[in-house]
Amino acid sequence: MIHQYKNNGYNIIMDVASGSVHVVDDIMYDAIALLEPEVGELEKPEKLSEKLCGQVRCQLQEAAFSQAKGYSREEVDEALEEIQTLIDEEELFTKDIYQEYVTDFKKRETVVKALCLHVAHDCNLGCKYCFAEEGEYHGRRALMSFEVGKKALDFLIRNSGNRRNLEVDFFGGEPLMNWDVVKRLVEYGRSQEEKWNKRFRFTLTTNGMLLDDEVMEFCNREMSNVVLSLDGRRQVNDAMRPTRNGKGSSYDIIVPKFQWFARFRKGKDYYVRGTFTRYNLDFSEDVKHFADLGFEHMSIEPVVAAPGEPYAIREEDLPRIMEEYDKLALEYIKRKKEGRGFNFFHFNIDLSQGPCVAKRLSGCGSGTEYLAVTPWGDFYPCHQFVGQDEFRMGSVDEGILRTDIRDEFKLCNVYAKEKCRDCFARFYCSGGCGANAYNFHGRITDTYEIGCQMQKKRIECAIMIKAALAGEEQE
Numbered sequence: 001m002i003h004q005y006k007n008n009g010y011n012i013i014m015d016v017a018s019g020s021v022h023v024v025d026d027i028m029y030d031a032i033a034l035l036e037p038e039v040g041e042l043e044k045p046e047k048l049s050e051k052l053c054g055q056v057r058c059q060l061q062e063a064a065f066s067q068a069k070g071y072s073r074e075e076v077d078e079a080l081e082e083i084q085t086l087i088d089e090e091e092l093f094t095k096d097i098y099q100e101y102v103t104d105f106k107k108r109e110t111v112v113k114a115l116c117l118h119v120a121h122d123c124n125l126g127c128k129y130c131f132a133e134e135g136e137y138h139g140r141r142a143l144m145s146f147e148v149g150k151k152a153l154d155f156l157i158r159n160s161g162n163r164r165n166l167e168v169d170f171f172g173g174e175p176l177m178n179w180d181v182v183k184r185l186v187e188y189g190r191s192q193e194e195k196w197n198k199r200f201r202f203t204l205t206t207n208g209m210l211l212d213d214e215v216m217e218f219c220n221r222e223m224s225n226v227v228l229s230l231d232g233r234r235q236v237n238d239a240m241r242p243t244r245n246g247k248g249s250s251y252d253i254i255v256p257k258f259q260w261f262a263r264f265r266k267g268k269d270y271y272v273r274g275t276f277t278r279y280n281l282d283f284s285e286d287v288k289h290f291a292d293l294g295f296e297h298m299s300i301e302p303v304v305a306a307p308g309e310p311y312a313i314r315e316e317d318l319p320r321i322m323e324e325y326d327k328l329a330l331e332y333i334k335r336k337k338e339g340r341g342f343n344f345f346h347f348n349i350d351l352s353q354g355p356c357v358a359k360r361l362s363g364c365g366s367g368t369e370y371l372a373v374t375p376w377g378d379f380y381p382c383h384q385f386v387g388q389d390e391f392r393m394g395s396v397d398e399g400i401l402r403t404d405i406r407d408e409f410k411l412c413n414v415y416a417k418e419k420c421r422d423c424f425a426r427f428y429c430s431g432g433c434g435a436n437a438y439n440f441h442g443r444i445t446d447t448y449e450i451g452c453q454m455q456k457k458r459i460e461c462a463i464m465i466k467a468a469l470a471g472e473e474q475e
Helices: 026-039 050-067 073-088 101-107 146-158 175-196 213-222 234-240 250-265 284-292 315-337 357-362 403-410 434-441 449-474
Strands: 002-007 010-015 020-024 114-118 165-171 199-206 223-229 269-276 297-302 370-373 378-380
Touching: 002 026, 002 449, 010 026, 010 449, 020 026, 020 449, 026 073, 114 146, 146 165, 146 175, 146 370, 165 175, 175 199, 175 213, 213 223, 213 250, 223 250, 234 250, 234 269, 250 269, 269 284, 284 297, 284 315, 297 449, 315 449
Parallel strands: 114 165, 114 370, 165 199, 199 223, 223 269, 269 297
Antiparallel strands: 002 010, 010 020, 370 378
């Protein structure tokens, strides 16, 4: 399968199965477009037939005449030879060999490698788009006890097999509302590392309202990554992330803290994470605002909300959003070349190696390798399913009871999703978010179409950026 598109003056060809990406001239771009339907049908197109080459040559020369492109016979033959070389090197029109691999997914032993610990089902902000209902998750306000968290870490150690590196994210609500338990759980986790030959990678997601010097110092020592929640410009952030009492600006409270913390991290991982809604479709301005505040690592995600919500993104918003990603990509390139670049999560794409095959096919590992734990110890496939009783898998006391849920998620991959099978982005997005699919269509093997369109655009922009910056290095 081939995906080709034009962006910012670049002709880009993606060979989906091999992951190869080529920046080509006009004649190569046109030739591949003519070859793709027929060559794509061949089982192993090692050799372009003379008949097929003749057909392409005629069509290109006809196109050259009608479009005044001026392709000569020699240029056409040279393009076809180059295409043949790429085919020989298995970088063009390659066969998808991964579909056979997924048949073994259900047979694989389940190894848990990550937990999302909901240490606080409570929050000190009243974010209007919060899927967790201001931290309550369709239930009651609660804080995780140390005993429940300890049992969760013990479960992770017992069920992680031979995997040495384990990940634990302290999440909420607002986890700093239960800070003492966070510290005690980190201390307990560290005490178990040598005994079980494990290494914990702790992360924290915070809105920053309770961030202080003691928290920052501890996080700098113990947290591998810290996610700082901020939506962008003051008016954008405060409109959707008000304080619980409606008094004061959350932006004014947290931004100075975040700026100091980002400097204090001294090269350790962090990123500022925002959400854009229908109210700020000019979200590239918010990303630029992050960079102007001095943040180097950032992400801004489209809100996912019920269609009836006034802030929900609608299909008619997509053309504007696509333009905004293009604007952001150009600004990203400009600032990189000027020596004041920033890292935008969705533009970080590895074209040389990428994730392992399992990750490329099935994504985040929710429900199998990754589980969410409520304050009272219940297991769910991920944080977005918490509170939906039909997805309760067990608990820290019982273990995993609903192996049927685990097996359903284990088989959730890009080939199980009809809308993903022939999508060029399937090995980059890994089939998208199962929770979004379920919330919009009632099954995890469907897709959230608006999200898919934005994801594909981000991938195209990311690859164009690679081409632009590679060209700069060669000059």
